[in-house]
Amino acid sequence: MTPVELSHWPAPFTTSPVNATVQVPGSKSLTNRFLILASLADGQSRLRAPLISRDSALMVEALRTLGAEVTEVAGDGAFGPDLLVTPLDLSVGGDSAIDCGLAGTVMRFVPPLAALRQGRTSFDGDPHARQRPMRTVISALRGLGVDVEDDGDGLLPFTLTGTGSVTGGRLVVDASASSQFVSALLLVGARFTHGLHLEHVGPPVPSLDHIAMTVDVLRGVGVVVDDSVPNQWRVSPGRIRAFDLRIEQDLSNAGPFLAAALVTAGTVRIPNWPEGTSQVGDQWRQILTLLGADVSLAQGTLTVTGGETIRGANLADTSELAPTVAALCALADSPSTLTGIAHLRGHETDRLKALATEINRLGGDVTETADGLTITPAPLHGGVFRTYEDHRMATAGAILGLAIPGVEVENIGTTAKTMPQFPELWADLAATGKPVDSGSGL
Numbered sequence: 001m002t003p004v005e006l007s008h009w010p011a012p013f014t015t016s017p018v019n020a021t022v023q024v025p026g027s028k029s030l031t032n033r034f035l036i037l038a039s040l041a042d043g044q045s046r047l048r049a050p051l052i053s054r055d056s057a058l059m060v061e062a063l064r065t066l067g068a069e070v071t072e073v074a075g076d077g078a079f080g081p082d083l084l085v086t087p088l089d090l091s092v093g094g095d096s097a098i099d100c101g102l103a104g105t106v107m108r109f110v111p112p113l114a115a116l117r118q119g120r121t122s123f124d125g126d127p128h129a130r131q132r133p134m135r136t137v138i139s140a141l142r143g144l145g146v147d148v149e150d151d152g153d154g155l156l157p158f159t160l161t162g163t164g165s166v167t168g169g170r171l172v173v174d175a176s177a178s179s180q181f182v183s184a185l186l187l188v189g190a191r192f193t194h195g196l197h198l199e200h201v202g203p204p205v206p207s208l209d210h211i212a213m214t215v216d217v218l219r220g221v222g223v224v225v226d227d228s229v230p231n232q233w234r235v236s237p238g239r240i241r242a243f244d245l246r247i248e249q250d251l252s253n254a255g256p257f258l259a260a261a262l263v264t265a266g267t268v269r270i271p272n273w274p275e276g277t278s279q280v281g282d283q284w285r286q287i288l289t290l291l292g293a294d295v296s297l298a299q300g301t302l303t304v305t306g307g308e309t310i311r312g313a314n315l316a317d318t319s320e321l322a323p324t325v326a327a328l329c330a331l332a333d334s335p336s337t338l339t340g341i342a343h344l345r346g347h348e349t350d351r352l353k354a355l356a357t358e359i360n361r362l363g364g365d366v367t368e369t370a371d372g373l374t375i376t377p378a379p380l381h382g383g384v385f386r387t388y389e390d391h392r393m394a395t396a397g398a399i400l401g402l403a404i405p406g407v408e409v410e411n412i413g414t415t416a417k418t419m420p421q422f423p424e425l426w427a428d429l430a431a432t433g434k435p436v437d438s439g440s441g442l
């Protein structure tokens, strides 16, 4: 096979309902938050069943580069080892270079952490990482008194020089391009001398669920956070308690598997669906119901059964769930509009453009709007679905390919950003949709 052929993954296709129980790896957002917190905690911490993927590996490597010790130890997670983290010694300085890859959590969360150390830390990443918004991180660092050398374009690469402490206090930012700007500062704010009083001024902050998750994990490790005033967050100075906890499975990444139930009129079960989670993926329960599925959560297992058709819907603020939602809407029996997701243009790729282009390449009728997509049902056909190094484009292509024969997903390996096991888990799921062989002996 030539490399070109290898780069096109024939998406599994089935004409019969899938019937599967699926477990997915740990949450990217929780793993990378807890890694940051562990590196600043007051003792050794353990992450059980963390995500082991490109984004978490980049975070682990960044923390090691800054001086934290991160070791893999055997655990009971189905997808890899546990992680033991011995925190950074902030009194030890030094110069370092951080590779952010394409990970928003690394490029936004690590700079304020590095600013607490003495020395120069430079940040760079994949070619497309150099197009993701970073201006607010840079201006926030400067607002905190940290020296930053950059090109003035508000993008990677840049270099900061820390003095060994950050005074903190009041800081005003515009976080309208990414909630990660807020999370990044909140995660380390307790270690600023005077804590942090952060205020957002500007168009609305997107992905508010992810900020709620940040506040939730901070409180879980003993940090006092006041988020009672909209667009303001106060983090009291203090210790970050070391922890030993289990990372929930990634509910956003559970999405494509649940979507398979709708696409094939089958049933998909996800056991260990967390109770009272802060993950945005908990919204699948409402979203998939609106799209016409039967959804139930009983004894910790989420069960989704697809109906005869997928219903179109008008959905706001679907955040990182949007590519999966868009794929489902492209297979629906009535039009859909997705709104409140303008900031997806700054994700791994311009997701609004990428989704419209690739679904339309398969015969779809998708229009970009200022803050989302309009998706009108149209008969789809096979073809190459390009993914632009975006894991969620790859999984969206797989969903379409399950329903439409002849879809080839470009670079399925990009799913390693948050779910290296995707191709194999997806093939197992699709195989449950094959007609059951009743056996030759009957």
Ligand SMILES: O=C(O)C1=C[C@@H](OP(=O)(O)O)[C@@H](O)[C@H](O)C1
Pocket: 028, 029, 030, 104, 105, 177, 178, 179, 180, 183, 206, 207, 210, 319, 320, 343
């Ligand atoms: O904090 C996080 O873990 C994330 C926040 C969100 O970023 P944006 O606010 O940039 O959408 C989300 O899309 C991303 O996948 C993960």
Ligand SMILES: C=C(OP(=O)(O)O)C(=O)O
Pocket: 102, 103, 104, 105, 320, 347, 348, 392, 418
């Ligand atoms: C936007 C995403 O990632 P990142 O953490 O790189 O921003 C995502 O995973 O959908």
